[in-house]
Amino acid sequence: MKKIYIVLFALAISFSGCKKYFDINTDPATPQNPESRTLVPPLFAQMERGVQFDARYLGGTIQYFGGAVNVGETHGWIQVSDAMGEIWRTCYYGLGANLNLIIDDSQKKTEWNYVGLAQSLKAWSFQITTDYTGEIIVKQAFEPNRFVFDYDSQEDVYAEVVRIANESINNFSRTDGAGTQAKLAVADLVYQGDASKWIKFNYGLLARNASSTINKASYDPQKVIDYVDKALASNADNFLVPNNGNISADANFFGPLRSNLASYRQTRIIVGLLDGTYLTGTAGSVIDPRRNNMISPSQDGVYRGTNPGVGDPGTVTNKNQIPNPWGSLGSANPGGGANTGKYLFKDKASFPIMTYSEMQFLKAEAAFRKGDLQTAHTAYLNGISASIDFVSALGTAITTAEKTAYMGSASVKQTPATLTLKDIMLQKYLALYGYGFVETWTDLRKYNYITGDAKGNNPYVNTYFFPTSFYSDNGGKPAQRTRPRYNSEYIWNLEALKKIGADKIDYHTVPMWFSQP
Template sequence: MKKIYTLFVAATIIISSGCKKYLDINTDPATPQDPESRTLTPPLFAQMERGVQFDSRYLGGVIQYFGGAVNVGESHGWIPSSDSGGEIWRTNYYGLGANLNLIIDKSTAKTEWNYVGLAQALKAWSWQITTDYHGDIILKEAYEPNRYVFDYDSQPDVYAEVVRLANLSIANFSRTDGTGTVGKLAPADLIYAGDNAKWIRFNYGILARNASNLINKANYDPAKVIEYVDKSLTSNADNFIVPNLGTTATNGNFFGPLRANLASYRQTRIIVGLLDGTYLVGTPGAVIDPRRNNMITASADGVFRGTAPNTSDGGTAAAKNQIPNPWGVLGSANPGPTFGKYLFKDNAGFPIMTYSEMQFIKAEAAFRSGNTTLALDAYTKGISASIDFVSALGTAITSADKTAYLTSAAVKQTAATLTLKDIMLQKYLALYAYGFVETWSDLRKYNYFDGDSKGNNPYLGTFFFPTSFYADNGGKPIQRYRPRYNSEYIWNLEALKKIGGDQPNYHTFKMWFSQP
């Protein structure tokens, strides 16, 4: 025993004097303990995509981008004691959150202002989409150390923070001093390859969304919305698209066949109706949109069909199986790797913001300000850009087909005939399968089809509710998703109770931005 003790003491002396690293359990040579901003940045883009796509499984049913009676989303419901519908929350506080704070701190110390600006832009985007999805969220106390209970902040506070961060990001991307170079940022910037000008435009796009949602407020300023849009994305070349390699299920698009997440989902009647003239002209088949074959699929008999909310189109599995899924095959068949269509291919990138969306935001603002000539111009540019975007994702749409559609009865030709409904329905179509939260924000700010504070109701007669709402809804549509269950309902329930988050119908409480 004495020999063993002596050897232990000797070993301890040797280790403590010359080999401390062998006992340093807080150091992992395979995992950097002080990571650089360039190593933290690329995974953040995947987090943005992940949050929206995971939650789209439920929200997609609410806004009728997806159908097939797959889950409670189509009946505007929620799943108690579940994290379902809580991925955007996770993205904001866990996937992005502290990582963005770390980039800001480290890059500020190094005067890498472009990295600081990038992190601030992603924070602005994240706060905006999280509050538009959840309503009241945790803002001011979110990252305070040694805190275990977090109070919620109201939407006006979050909206103001988005504006502050976006403007800070613009200022940092505009700086010419410091050590932040394109060469340093480009390898980590999977979106804009270090192009400061494009990041500035993205920030203005965030500001445009933020200001556009305020149509029910006294301080809504359509001129400011138009100003933001004019400083935002200038063409499809500026689109913010998260790339997916698509060679394996690990690096493939969440919507693609390799991931196999959408087998039970179906294309919807409203998308079919927007593409065949039903809702834009008033007659099914009157004008066939050239985007149709790229975006959706015909049944085996050549007829384009879609589901109604919370139904399987006729109430039987056989009927449902006659309607294609988003990959473009009947029933729940999986076409296999490298197949699929539109944004449902394994290697398809996921859009976070597009030029087309910005033009429709401008068209809406111009129309609301009474400048119908400007509204018509932006509306037409939005449709044109959407056609080009869809064309690039599948069979090329010819110039002749594009021109034929743009001059058809489905597209208003004069400022005098243009309506708000025309603008909002074309925007709804253009954002299909990626602008889930933005489309939902539009539907809610116009109170689905009840109209906004001035009585405008562009979705009346088009957007339809399910035959019955979820039991907790009291006959009302969903207005928000609840905070993530595992973090909030288990650990932060008392704070949730202060805003009514413990109530079974909390998800039907109207958002701040949708109320006068």
């Protein structure tokens, strides 16, 4: 590469006096100041890509995916590899400087809604990256002529997310300037320029941010509730990244056309939540109406799932007898025909970045911790109901009778007095299946998996089970974070990594700031 750069530099000098032949700054085919409307649409694909790429590993850690496919299920990591580094890449490359270009361009044009959109995506990217990785680079990120970057504490990153999200809300609330919904709608593939929905999304980010700090003295459940009440108000407000699904290049990364999940299998915990095992204590006591849309039976009609890191559900030794997330065991669906996938694993399925259902479970958890059981119960029911409607819209329609029967079943607590934190968190875990990978991992870690939080709340006991053996570098400890991306950080920024201990072999087991008292 170095030789190529030298040659290009020499050519640049040689042609310096021949402006009409060699001046890319005036070449209309390579604009140096791209407009915001051209930069925005690809950013949504980057958001989806980052989460889905890394979900192949994280999905195993949180036990959404199984099949003993990779080190994710055993809480491991891969040395000298960018594996598990796609969310990092999204933050600093996929979105990164593009967001700053949009902000600069739109400020000059007084298009405040474009500024707000870029700020909203920046807040999202910093939040998901710190929740995934821990300490990240914020203050020095994107500084010109800088080649070494220092890491910021997670506490500082959380504060920065709050600042940026509030700035975005303020810009979307402005009525002056040249920005209009019509101008933004041209580029906005998610909300079609609707400022009110972007404001709700920002409040959703603030709710996630505040909800993660349950172990801190500063945690305020009422703040979470207030944020949620201003966030997504129904499934119509869901943040969904669209996929055309006509060819591999524009298809859902999780769909059969892309074939990225061919070796993955549905898990014991998902099967157990959908058949009532972990919600009622009795297997098969209540069949969730979402089950047929979200997962599939084996060829003998029995619903099975894998154990973490094993790929064996206990009664079947061949993992290929267990359906993968596409809902098929070969080239055809159980109903016959081409394998087009099911639920969020269809070629044309949109990918959720945030849903109303998630927001309601955040509110239920906060209200429960506050001691307001009536509010907690109402939000809990809203979360389940919205999830059923969301799943129904993505597959075979769930009838009103089926939904009513489930909402009145033993899997759903019928009164505020009988509601537990476990009920809330397990229904949230189920609702986020297939998309809320980092949020679910944040929940597992803030409750310290099966150890419990600072107050002893322990919603995942007897549900989440660790693999029979951890990855060799763990020292018997669960994974708490991923590592910064290898290609950019461990090659070019190693000294900064050493300052935060990321050069240590078990760095990925160091607890997050938000999970510690």
